[in-house]
Amino acid sequence: MSCKNCTVRNCAECQRGRAPILDAYDACEGGEGREGEYGVAVDIGTTTVVCELINIKTAERVSVFSCMNSQREYGRDVLARISRAIDRSAAHMHKLILGDIRRGLAEFAGHEITRITICGNTTMLHLLQNLPCDGLGVYPFTPVSVASAQVDFFGCPATILPGVSAFIGADIVAGLYNITGDLSPFWGSGTASPRTFLLIDLGTNGEMVLFDGERFLATSVAAGPAFESGSVFLASDVISQCAELVRKGVVDETGRLCGEAAISQADIREVQLAKAAVRAGIQMLLDEAGCGLHCVDKVFLAGGFGYTMDAGDALTLGLLPAGLPVSKIQAVGNAALGGTAKFLLRPDISEIQKIAASVTEINLATHPQFEQLFLEHLNF
Numbered sequence: 001m002s003c004k005n006c007t008v009r010n011c012a013e014c015q016r017g018r019a020p021i022l023d024a025y026d027a028c029e030g031g032e033g034r035e036g037e038y039g040v041a042v043d044i045g046t047t048t049v050v051c052e053l054i055n056i057k058t059a060e061r062v063s064v065f066s067c068m069n070s071q072r073e074y075g076r077d078v079l080a081r082i083s084r085a086i087d088r089s090a091a092h093m094h095k096l097i098l099g100d101i102r103r104g105l106a107e108f109a110g111h112e113i114t115r116i117t118i119c120g121n122t123t124m125l126h127l128l129q130n131l132p133c134d135g136l137g138v139y140p141f142t143p144v145s146v147a148s149a150q151v152d153f154f155g156c157p158a159t160i161l162p163g164v165s166a167f168i169g170a171d172i173v174a175g176l177y178n179i180t181g182d183l184s185p186f187w188g189s190g191t192a193s194p195r196t197f198l199l200i201d202l203g204t205n206g207e208m209v210l211f212d213g214e215r216f217l218a219t220s221v222a223a224g225p226a227f228e229s230g231s232v233f234l235a236s237d238v239i240s241q242c243a244e245l246v247r248k249g250v251v252d253e254t255g256r257l258c259g260e261a262a263i264s265q266a267d268i269r270e271v272q273l274a275k276a277a278v279r280a281g282i283q284m285l286l287d288e289a290g291c292g293l294h295c296v297d298k299v300f301l302a303g304g305f306g307y308t309m310d311a312g313d314a315l316t317l318g319l320l321p322a323g324l325p326v327s328k329i330q331a332v333g334n335a336a337l338g339g340t341a342k343f344l345l346r347p348d349i350s351e352i353q354k355i356a357a358s359v360t361e362i363n364l365a366t367h368p369q370f371e372q373l374f375l376e377h378l379n380f
Helices: 069-075 080-105 123-127 171-178 230-250 267-290 305-310 311-317 335-345 350-355 370-376
Strands: 035-042 048-054 061-068 112-120 151-154 156-160 195-200 205-213 216-223 298-302 329-335 360-361
Touching: 035 080, 035 123, 035 335, 048 080, 048 335, 061 069, 069 080, 080 123, 112 123, 112 171, 112 335, 171 195, 171 205, 171 329, 171 335, 171 350, 171 360, 195 267, 195 305, 205 267, 216 267, 230 267, 230 311, 267 370, 298 305, 298 335, 305 329, 305 350, 311 329, 329 335, 350 360
Parallel strands: 035 112, 112 156, 195 298, 216 360, 298 329
Antiparallel strands: 035 048, 048 061, 151 156, 195 205, 205 216
16 A cells, blocks of 8 residues: 555555564663654655654654655666766755655754754765765775765754775665664674674665675665665565466566566566575675575565565575575565664764774675676576
């Protein structure tokens, strides 16, 4: 169904009954504010903007506003936005995203909002801060800044969370913060079998992070229309149908449609390209860490699409490695928004900066084995 506040399907409010964003967070630990004091967590996605009103004292999720990112008139993906920003449209895109946030805050009128926390991919945060995007679209893809920032939005203090690089943004750092919380169980535990996990965030792009017990290894791939988060239900249907057709043999291992189906050959090819890129990225992270699939204790699926994806379908299509037990796969919804909301309640910037500083990016575009792995994983 569609959210009553917007035309975005599968927005945060539509998911409220399915998976709480502040899952496993102790409200008493974070409740430092006055009763009736509120904060707003903002996740600026390439496709959608989500604002969530949080009671700082009780950690209660009070309300959610979600809308399409108005910058979509300048292109559906990050590269299109960068190109238009360089071509003298940056100032207008800056105004558009401020307008989207203002709309969200207007929905929460009547509440005493004392702080705002914002995450997003690196391009979205550059446009938000009116930073030049010239270095984001050309090698070596150098952002002006991925550091955290303290700014003022509409008279309210706001914290922009830190990112890692041009392709690993503050949304991924916030997602890791949401999953790991206090890092003490992960670092310095001295245990013989450290906890490991994969975070896979699927949207307009696909970002993957492997925690091998000591470090975060991250990479990003262009997932394309198959995982485009603005049409998540359509995308889910395509993935589900494609998986069923593969199971029935109507789509062969090369991706060729051998009979009649409700989806097109073009849809199947989009799924094929996206899953090959994501699967190759996962393998590169495992290889870089020097560990096999058996070492991974948990696989977290995040993002608008990751939340709705059926684990069995992902395994059937080869998006996730064969042999991965379904019991190890967990959907975590909008992990980025969850981490951003958690920071509102526990605003220690050093903790989230520690995560950002501990991420090592693996650039697949320059990696000699990526093309080979991509081709290896094209077939279903």
